[in-house]
Every structure is written in structure tokens, then in C-alpha cells.
Amino acid sequence: MIAGAFLGPSLAVAQSIAPPPAGASGNVNTASQPIAEGDCCTLPALTPVKLEISSHLNSATSRIGDHFIIRLAAPVTLGDGLQIPAGTEGVGEVIHAAKSSFGGKAGELLLAARYLDYRGTHIPLRSLTYAPENGKGREGTALGVVIAGGMIGSVAAMFIKGGEVDIPPGVVVYAKTAAAVNFPDPTKPNGDNSTQKGSLSQ
Amino acid sequence: MKFVRAMSFTMAFMLGVGGFSQVSAEPVVATPVAIPAPQAGMSQVVFFRPSGMGMAISCNIREAGKMLGTANNGRYFVLATTPGLHKFTTHGETTDELTIQTEPDETAYVKCKIAMGIMSGRPNISPSTKEEFDKHAAKIKLSDPEKMAKAIAEDDAHRASAAGPH
Numbered sequence: 001m002i003a004g005a006f007l008g009p010s011l012a013v014a015q016s017i018a019p020p021p022a023g024a025s026g027n028v029n030t031a032s033q034p035i036a037e038g039d040c041c042t043l044p045a046l047t048p049v050k051l052e053i054s055s056h057l058n059s060a061t062s063r064i065g066d067h068f069i070i071r072l073a074a075p076v077t078l079g080d081g082l083q084i085p086a087g088t089e090g091v092g093e094v095i096h097a098a099k100s101s102f103g104g105k106a107g108e109l110l111l112a113a114r115y116l117d118y119r120g121t122h123i124p125l126r127s128l129t130y131a132p133e134n135g136k137g138r139e140g141t142a143l144g145v146v147i148a149g150g151m152i153g154s155v156a157a158m159f160i161k162g163g164e165v166d167i168p169p170g171v172v173v174y175a176k177t178a179a180a181v182n183f184p185d186p187t188k189p190n191g192d193n194s195t196q197k198g199s200l201s202q
Numbered sequence: 203m204k205f206v207r208a209m210s211f212t213m214a215f216m217l218g219v220g221g222f223s224q225v226s227a228e229p230v231v232a233t234p235v236a237i238p239a240p241q242a243g244m245s246q247v248v249f250f251r252p253s254g255m256g257m258a259i260s261c262n263i264r265e266a267g268k269m270l271g272t273a274n275n276g277r278y279f280v281l282a283t284t285p286g287l288h289k290f291t292t293h294g295e296t297t298d299e300l301t302i303q304t305e306p307d308e309t310a311y312v313k314c315k316i317a318m319g320i321m322s323g324r325p326n327i328s329p330s331t332k333e334e335f336d337k338h339a340a341k342i343k344l345s346d347p348e349k350m351a352k353a354i355a356e357d358d359a360h361r362a363s364a365a366g367p368h
Contacts, residue, residue, distance in 0.1 A: 064301060095287070096301040096329070105298075105317060105326050112303050127305050 040183060041078040043123065047177040050074040051113060051128075052170060053092065059107030059165035060099040068092045070113055073172055078183065090116035090125070100163035107164035113175040124178035235339040237280060237309055237332075245285045245304035250278035250330070251314040252338040259323040261314035262357075264291045269357040271350055273314050278335075279345040294325040302329060311335050 055068035072088040096110035113125035240246040251261050251273040261273045263281070265288060271279040285306045291299050292314060304310050313330040316323040 095303050098299075105324075106328070108300070108328050110302060110329055127308065 041080065041082050043076065043078055043084070043177055043181045043183070045177055045180045047076065049076055049116070049125065049175050049177065051090075051125075051173050051175055053111075053167060053173060054089075054169050055092075056169050057094070057109060057111070057165075057167040059097055059109040062094045062097040062109060064094055064097055066094040066097075067114075068094070068111075070116070070173075072116060082183075084116070084118050084123075088116050088118050090114065090123070092128070109165040109167070111167075111173075113173070121181060121183065123181050125175045126178040128173055128175045130173055235278070235335075235342070235344075237335075240282060240307060240309060243285075243306050245283055245306055245308055245310065247281045247283060247288070247290075247302070247304060247310045247312055248278060248335060249273050249281065249312050249314060249327075250335055250338065250342055251275060251316075253341060254315060259294055259316050259325065261292055261316070261325045261327070262353075263312075263314075263327070264293070265289065267361065269354050271345065272353055273345060276342045277345040278342050279350060290327060292325040292327050294323050296324045298324070298326050300327045300329065 050073040052071045052073040053068065054071050057068060068091070070090045070092045072084065072086050072090070075086045076084040078084065091114045093112050093114050094109070095112050096108060098105075098108040100107040111128055113128040115125055116123040237246075237248055249261070249263050249271060253276040263270045263272065270281055270290075273279055283304060285304050287301060287303050289299060289301045290312065291297055294316070300312060302310055302312065309332070311330040311332055311334065312327050313334065314325055314327050317326050
């Protein structure tokens with residue numbers, strides 16, 4: 001109960017996030033589709049991205065389907081000096097949540113990264129994990145962020161508190177883009193300047 | 203006191219026998235299980251059950267009521283499936299659920315353990331990793347495909363008869 005009250009505000013934040021759309025939106029294309037006229041840059045599918053979970057999540061209080069805020073922790077370069085800046089926000093989703101219970105069952109929490117929202121363009125994400133692309137555990141956690149209370153000794157163990165899984169804000173995770181995304185040319189008059197050249201602070 | 207001495211002797215004898223058997227046994231070569239990659243565009247889930255308590259209790263995995271496979275003590279099986287959300291259940295004294303999202307061309311791992319219950323064991327399925335599977339891989343075997351297919355067919359028939367004619 002105390003934990004629930006403590007985590008209440010962060011859950012309220014998570015629940016206030018608009019749910020992701022049913023399908024890919026914006027200029028999302030599959031990798032095999034050609035770049036549309038006026039597009040300048042393509043973010044390929046399966047591009048590794050470094051993210052930060054901005055919400056406080058806990059296996060005892062999070063619910064399946066809850067959405068939470070994620071942020072791009074490192075800029076993504078598209079080419080020609082164009083970058084999607086760090087800090088770009090997106091949405092993650094609680095895939096599975098179960099609190100610890102009788103019989104020594106530990107708390108469980110499974111998360112997924114849904115998309116980054118960069119100036120109205122949704123960049124779909126997949127394969128959320130604690131390890132970077134070439135790091136240990138990449139394949140094993142392919143289904144998302146896997147945090148089970150029984151995994152003592154793993155990276156996840158540091159988030160276990162009293163049999164529950166606790167994820168404080170600021171935890172860094174990794175994901176991949178789920179599909180190629182085309183961005184309009186920012187130099188064209190009708191472009192929506194959805195990408196930036198050079199400085200990330202623009 | 204006599205009882206304590208007798209127990210001590212018995213324990214020492216058992217330990218001695220155990221030690222002797224370890225010395226005389228052939229060295230066990232750990233052979234890791236290599237899980238092949240899923241078919242292109244598909245995903246797969248490895249359900250495994252490390253050796254532990256509740257040996258007599260099967261860990262039957264279901265989705266939407268349909269039995270998909272079973273992992274007995276020290277066994278595993280691989281489920282080929284479509285990418286997306288999947289809600290798996292297993293039933294014993296209680297029913298445990300696990301929702302996972304499988305990704306294209308990737309393998310997910312789910313561990314089954316039997317926890318102590320009041321009348322019988324309580325199967326628990328939880329998310330796992332390749333690393334955890336590899337730790338147990340030398341000691342677990344693939345579930346017998348024929349036995350599993352037979353169990354699934356029997357379960358399908360049972361469910362069909364329970365549902366009755368429409």
C-alpha cells in the first residue's frame with residue numbers, strides 16, 4: 001500500500017500519455033518501399049537507439065497496457081549531418097506486470113518501446129533491452145525488457161526491491177527501429193523541418 | 203542419543219556413497235542446447251523447466267485455452283509463432299499468466315517453475331533470457347515431440363467434448 005501511494009503520481013503521468021496509434025503513422029515505410037518525393041533522409045529499420053525510461057515503474061503498481069514516457073538518450077544520425085536530437089520523447093508500454101505473491105513468486109515486469117515522436121513523425125520501435133546491440137544479453141532479452149525477480153545476479157537485480165521489480169526514472173535501455181522512416185527534406189519550402197542539420201539544440 | 207548416532211552414521215554413509223559414485227562416474231560433458239533461429243519473419247518462444255521440485259507436475263502451456271506444449275521436469279520445447287502479443291497460461295493449483303511480445307526473427311525465453319502450494323504445486327511461468335536458459339541447457343532435454351503431440355491431441359479432444367455440439 002505504501003509503495004502504491006508512493007508510485008501513484010508517476011503512474012498517473014504514465015496513464016495520461018496518449019496511447020499509440022493502431023498502425024504506424026507519419027512517414028513510416030517498410031524497408032522495401034521507395035523514398036517518397038520530397039523526402040531527404042531515411043532512418044533504416046533496425047537502427048539501434050539508446051533510450052531512457054522517464055517514468056517510475058513497479059511490478060506491484062504498474063498495469064498491463066500502461067503507457068510511460070521514454071526519451072532518446074543519444075542522438076540518431078540520419079546522414080548529411082542531420083540528427084534526431086537526444087531528448088526526443090516517445091511512448092513505451094507495460095506488456096506484463098505481476099506483483100510478487102505466495103510461494104516465493106517474484107514480481108515480474110515486461111516493457112516494450114512503442115515509438116518516438118519526432119515533430120509529428122512516429123518512429124516505431126521494437127526489441128527493448130538493457131544491453132546495447134553488441135552487448136551481452138542482446139538476443140536473450142529480445143522480447144523486450146525482461147525483469148524477473150528471480151534473476152539474481154543480472155543487471156535487473158539492482159531494480160528488485162522486496163520481491164518487486166522497481167524501475168526508477170532515468171534507467172537507460174536500448175531498442176531498434178521497427179521500420180524505415182522517411183523524413184521530409186528540411187531545405188525544401190514545403191518540408192516540415194522534421195530533421196535538423198548540425199546542432200542538436202536547434 | 204542413539205538415534206542421533208544412528209542418523210549421523212546413516213548420513214555419513216550416504217555422503218560416502220555419493221562421493222564414491224561421483225569419483226567412479228564418467229565425467230559429464232555439458233553440451234549446450236543450440237536453439238536454431240526462427241523462420242524469417244517469424245518468432246519463437248523457448249519454454250523450459252529446470253529440474254526442481256514438483257517433478258510429477260507438468261507445466262502445460264496454453265494460449266486462449268489451447269494447449270501448445272508441455273515442459274516436464276528438466277525439459278524444454280520451442281514454439282514457433284507469429285510476432286506480436288501472446289498471453290500464455292499454465293494451470294495447476296492456481297493459474298498463472300504471462301503476456302509477452304515476440305519480435306520478428308527473434309527468440310524469447312520463458313521459464314516454468316513449480317512453487318509449493320497448499321494441496322499441490324503451483325506452476326509459475328516467468329520471462330527469462332538466453333543466458334538463463336544456457337545455464338540450465340546442459341541438464342535439460344527437449345520434450346518428446348510424439349508424447350507432446352499426443353497430449354495436445356488428447357487435450358484438444360477433451361476440450362471439444364467439453365464444449366459440446368453447437
